[in-house]
Amino acid sequence: MAETDGGSPTKIARGLLEARLILITGKGGTGKTTFASALALLAALRGKRVLLLEIDSQRPALTPVFGVAPTYEPQQIRDNLEIANLTWQEALQSFLASLVPSRRIVRLILSNRMVGRFLDFTPGSREIVTLSVLGDRVGDYDLVIADLPASGHAFSLLDITRSAMGLFRSGPVRHRAEELRELLTSPTTRMVLVSLPEEMVVNETIETYQKLDRYELISRPPVVFLNRATLPTFTDEERTLLGRLCNSELSPLADEFVRAGRWEDELEQATAASQARLLETLPEPPLLVPPAPPGGIPREVVGSVATHLGRLVGISRRELRWE
Ligand SMILES: Nc1ncnc2c1ncn2[C@@H]1O[C@H](COP(=O)(O)OP(=O)(O)OP(=O)(O)O)[C@@H](O)[C@H]1O
Ligand SMILES: [Mg+2]
Secondary structure, X not given: OOOOOOOOHHHHHHHHOOOOEEEEEEOOOOOHHHHHHHHHHHHHHOOOOEEEEEEOOOOOOOHHHHOOOOOOOOEEEEOOEEEEEEOHHHXXXXXXXXXXXXXXXXXXXXHOHHHHHHHXXXXXXXXXXXXXXXXXXXXXXXXXEEEOOOHHHHHHHHHXXXXXXXXXXXXXXXXXXXXXXXXXXXXXXXXXXXXXXXXXXXXXXXXXXXXXXXXXXXXXXOEEXXXXXXXXXXXXXXXXXXXXXXXXXXXXXHHXXXXXXXXXXXXXXXXXXXXXXXXXXXXXXXXXXXXXXXXXXXXXXXXXXXXXXXXXXXXXXXXXXXX
16 A cells, blocks of 8 residues: 555645545445535635535435535536536436447437346446546546445445456456546545444444455545544543542432533543554544534534634635635
């Protein structure tokens, strides 16, 4: 694996924004869309022309964040920032259009029942067209950020480059798969894994990294965000005191305080344990991001995460202009 970014959160975050393509995945519900949006806002503020691309999303997750439903064709929503949604059906049309010069023939191919059956039963055909369109978009922007599906599905999507090269010895699909593999392993492509301080989620993060590394689908270490992390506040003495208080007779009010303290301590310890496990296995330390204030809608959560990441890359809340 190539060089790391030197380990400091600032260097890792700044290094990430130098990429041309950022691919974001993680277990379902960990914060992929939130981080994709926050990174897109920051990169656009840094003066990069950014496309934030939602891939194969069941329901458009960018709509509650930006107040605009993303379409297949990119739409500009802020200075330097466009968003789009990429489904494999629409991707297939443009993939065929890139191989077959006549639109009429593309329409004929798409309406052919046999072709429909072929696509349903040919493993990887959906993935290769989706990835192919993603690859095409990269040349049109300074940075493309892809909000990929959850880890398992994202892995199949990326790994299609390898399986297609096994299936096709020559021809346009083989050629495209080779180009896409080159793109994935280019030093300017970065993988982001969003994790949570929970054992199962951390396990999935580690497994995803190990698979991507084993199948040589990445050339640089992934950037791992440990989302909803509780940063340490208790000293060892305070922790011992809390333990002791738990076993004493207390008034109901004092008991409630102690229980709140114990809960906070558990969260801190879960974060510390997750951080330690990730540090053991991944080449670079995870970047810890605290929870947004309770009750926030997705747009506010993105603002909170972007503010936090903005501090690492030297962008203030005021510059962010995100309310
Ligand atoms: N740091 C955070 N603090 C508080 N809430 C958060 C944080 N990060 C994400 N959330 C909230 O958690 C929910 C899931 O986040 P998000 O949609 O980004 O996850 P996802 O990984 O994209 O989910 P999916 O797998 O469904 O695509 C959202 O309601 C989001 O606002
Ligand atoms: Mg999402």
